[in-house]
Amino acid sequence: xxxxxxxxxxxxxxxxxxxxxxxxxxxxxxxxxxxxxxxxxxxxxxxxxxxxxxxxxxxxxxxxxxxxxxxxxxxxxxxxxxxxxxxxxxxxxxxxxxxxxxxxxxxxxxxxxxxxxxxxxxxxxxx
Amino acid sequence: xxxxxxxxxxxxxxxxxxxxxxxxxxxxxxxxxxxxxxxxxxxxxxxxxxxxxxxxxxxxxxxxxxxxxxxxxxxxxxxxxxxxxxxxxxxxxxxxxxxxxxxxxxxxxxxxxxxxxxxxxxxxxxxxxxxxxxxxxxxxxxxxxxxxxxxxxxxxxxxxxxxxxxxxxxxxxxxxxxxxxxxxxxxxxxxxxxxxxxxxxxxxxxxxxxxxxxxxxxxxxxxxxxxxxxxxxxxxxxxxxxxxxxxxxxxxxxxxxxxxxxxxxxxxxxxxxxxxxxxxxxxxxxxxxxxxxxxxxxxxxxxxxxxxxxxxxxxxxxxxxxxxxxxxxxxxxxxxxxxxxxxxxxxxxxxxxxxxxxxxxxxxxxxxxxxxxxxxxxxxxxxxxxxxxxxxxxxxxxxxxxxxxxxxxxxxxxxxxxxxxxxxxxxxxxxxxxxxxxxxxxxxxxxxxxxxxxxxxxxxxxxxxxxxxxxxxxxxxxxxxxxxxxxxxxxxxxxxxxxxx
Numbered sequence: 001x002x003x004x005x006x007x008x009x010x011x012x013x014x015x016x017x018x019x020x021x022x023x024x025x026x027x028x029x030x031x032x033x034x035x036x037x038x039x040x041x042x043x044x045x046x047x048x049x050x051x052x053x054x055x056x057x058x059x060x061x062x063x064x065x066x067x068x069x070x071x072x073x074x075x076x077x078x079x080x081x082x083x084x085x086x087x088x089x090x091x092x093x094x095x096x097x098x099x100x101x102x103x104x105x106x107x108x109x110x111x112x113x114x115x116x117x118x119x120x121x122x123x124x125x126x127x
Numbered sequence: 128x129x130x131x132x133x134x135x136x137x138x139x140x141x142x143x144x145x146x147x148x149x150x151x152x153x154x155x156x157x158x159x160x161x162x163x164x165x166x167x168x169x170x171x172x173x174x175x176x177x178x179x180x181x182x183x184x185x186x187x188x189x190x191x192x193x194x195x196x197x198x199x200x201x202x203x204x205x206x207x208x209x210x211x212x213x214x215x216x217x218x219x220x221x222x223x224x225x226x227x228x229x230x231x232x233x234x235x236x237x238x239x240x241x242x243x244x245x246x247x248x249x250x251x252x253x254x255x256x257x258x259x260x261x262x263x264x265x266x267x268x269x270x271x272x273x274x275x276x277x278x279x280x281x282x283x284x285x286x287x288x289x290x291x292x293x294x295x296x297x298x299x300x301x302x303x304x305x306x307x308x309x310x311x312x313x314x315x316x317x318x319x320x321x322x323x324x325x326x327x328x329x330x331x332x333x334x335x336x337x338x339x340x341x342x343x344x345x346x347x348x349x350x351x352x353x354x355x356x357x358x359x360x361x362x363x364x365x366x367x368x369x370x371x372x373x374x375x376x377x378x379x380x381x382x383x384x385x386x387x388x389x390x391x392x393x394x395x396x397x398x399x400x401x402x403x404x405x406x407x408x409x410x411x412x413x414x415x416x417x418x419x420x421x422x423x424x425x426x427x428x429x430x431x432x433x434x435x436x437x438x439x440x441x442x443x444x445x446x447x448x449x450x451x452x453x454x455x456x457x458x459x460x461x462x463x464x465x466x467x468x469x470x471x472x473x474x475x476x477x478x479x480x481x482x483x484x485x486x487x488x489x490x491x492x493x494x495x496x497x498x499x500x501x502x503x504x505x506x507x508x509x510x511x512x513x514x515x516x517x518x519x520x521x522x523x524x525x526x527x528x529x530x531x532x533x534x535x536x537x538x539x540x541x542x543x544x545x546x547x548x549x550x551x552x553x554x555x556x557x558x559x560x561x562x563x564x565x566x567x568x569x570x571x572x573x574x575x576x577x578x579x580x581x582x583x584x585x586x587x588x589x590x591x592x593x594x595x596x597x598x599x600x601x602x603x604x605x606x607x608x609x610x611x612x613x614x615x616x617x618x619x620x621x622x623x624x625x626x627x628x
Binding site: 011013016017018020024055114 | 405409410412413414415416417419420423425426448
């Protein structure tokens with residue numbers, strides 16, 4: 001049975017593009033277009049992994065992640081943060097620090113290279 | 128000196144004429160009086176003009192002794208030589224007791240007279256010089272006092288804060304603005320040691336460093352401080368050691384400026400840039416993501432021509448994303464958010480790591496990349512990722528602008544209180560007129576050789592911002608066609624790695 005991945009991003013074009021990458025690798029994809037919808041779908045869709053955007057207008061990725069990790073049912077689902085706040089200089093500390101604070105399981109910069117995204121997802125799912 | 132004036136007071140015409148004749152020959156000006164009364168009247172109207180008085184003791188009417196007493200009372204500076212007639216030594220002694228400078232007994236030869244008068248005149252000259260020097264000294268003391276009070280008023284009226292410490296770090300001068308800006312009452316500043324004042328710890332560190340620094344090239348340090356309970360006031364502090372003529376540090380001066388309003392504007396600007404950058408970045412990231420999907424054949428087959436066009440489109444979006452990322456870095460540094468994790472760092476390790484990361488890039492370009500590790504191992508107080516950023520940028524630039532077969536050399540040394548890193552290449556070099564501007568934001572040197580090199584023009588200004596935030600400096604030397612050397616100076620961590628010279 002294919003693994004199900006929930007993509008949470010307020011940008012529909014990005015959701016579509018990431019969905020196409022994941023579908024081409026035979027994942028089942030569910031989409032949410034905001035933080036609040038993301039939290040709901042995390043409960044109803046029962047995903048194996050969540051790809052979560054950071055910058056969203058209604059509820060940002062950090063807040064969503066915090067709620068997910070506080071929920072005894074949902075905390076087991078690995079969360080891969082999609083960050084746009086990248087910088088060549090000082091990548092390490094910044095994003096690591098941000099990732100640790102939010103208890104996200106991994107993070108990846110937007111836009112993503114398909115192989116990188118898939119490799120990270122596979123690693124998280126195999127844990 | 129002007130012509131000396133001698134007043135002869137004698138009742139005998141022959142004496143007056145004789146003296147006049149003899150003394151005039153020596154170039155002196157001679158005035159005469161027939162009796163004491165006339166003599167005193169002359170002095171009253173020309174007191175400042177007479178240098179020496181020749182006074183006959185034996186005169187009818189007012190006696191010489193009486194005249195002498197009056198002269199001594201009214202004109203204590205004047206030198207009186209008494210002429211003692213056929214009289215005894217006693218009257219001469221009495222006159223001397225009453226303050227006569229000298230005496231000459233009658234009869235005397237012209238030479239005797241000249242000798243006595245010359246001696247008196249020499250004494251008079253010395254007296255005048257002494258008087259002149261005394262007045263001069265009084266005036267300069269007065270000038271110094273005036274200057275001091277003027278300076279004190281200027282310092283007290285200044286909007287900028289001033290703190291002066293002596294060699295031991297005791298505050299010997301501070302003005303009202305310093306108390307206001309630092310939010311510390313004046314009585315807690317003046318007369319106290321800086322280490323015991325509730326000073327901002329970073330400022331304290333800089334003041335102590337400037338007092339202890341041995342390096343004469345060390346001139347001053349500028350830093351930004353935030354003060355107040357919520358850090359709402361931003362100050363710029365310039366601290367410089369004061370040296371005596373032997374070059375020894377005898378104290379330090381700190382000037383403080385309130386830059387809160389500038390910081391506020393700067394923050395607004397940075398926030399604006401960050402906001403715009405994020406707004407630009409999101410759609411571009413989506414476009415690039417879509418292009419990636421198409422190019423990976425995830426949305427169906429792609430012809431060779433389409434692939435070519437889309438690849439180029441992706442390159443362009445990548446370039447734009449790089450630019451936005453640099454802008455975000457810059458606004459983060461300017462907002463003070465980037466340099467937050469200062470810790471003691473071994474520069475050698477940082478550089479070795481960066482050099483390893485850059486090795487592939489250098490090998491691809493066939494550029495010989497080498498790091499010469501130092502004998503000493505300077506430790507700096509710095510943000511690790513900031514430092515990595517600085518050296519990644521400088522080394523990657525050096526590789527980028529060096530043609531195949533060239534060399535890139537990195538050295539690390541200690542120089543005074545600083546760790547010194549140089550990055551030199553045998554690349555295309557930088558024109559003189561461009562050198563001053565390469566640290567400016569968005570400045571890029573455009574030549575046929577650099578057209579192929581991708582960049583935003585923000586790299587070096589980010590490097591400079593990071594180095595500035597560490598109180599360091601960066602400079603560049605270059606010769607067109609020969610190569611370029613960047614030199615970075617960073618203050619060494621004090622206390623942990625001290626090598627007495």
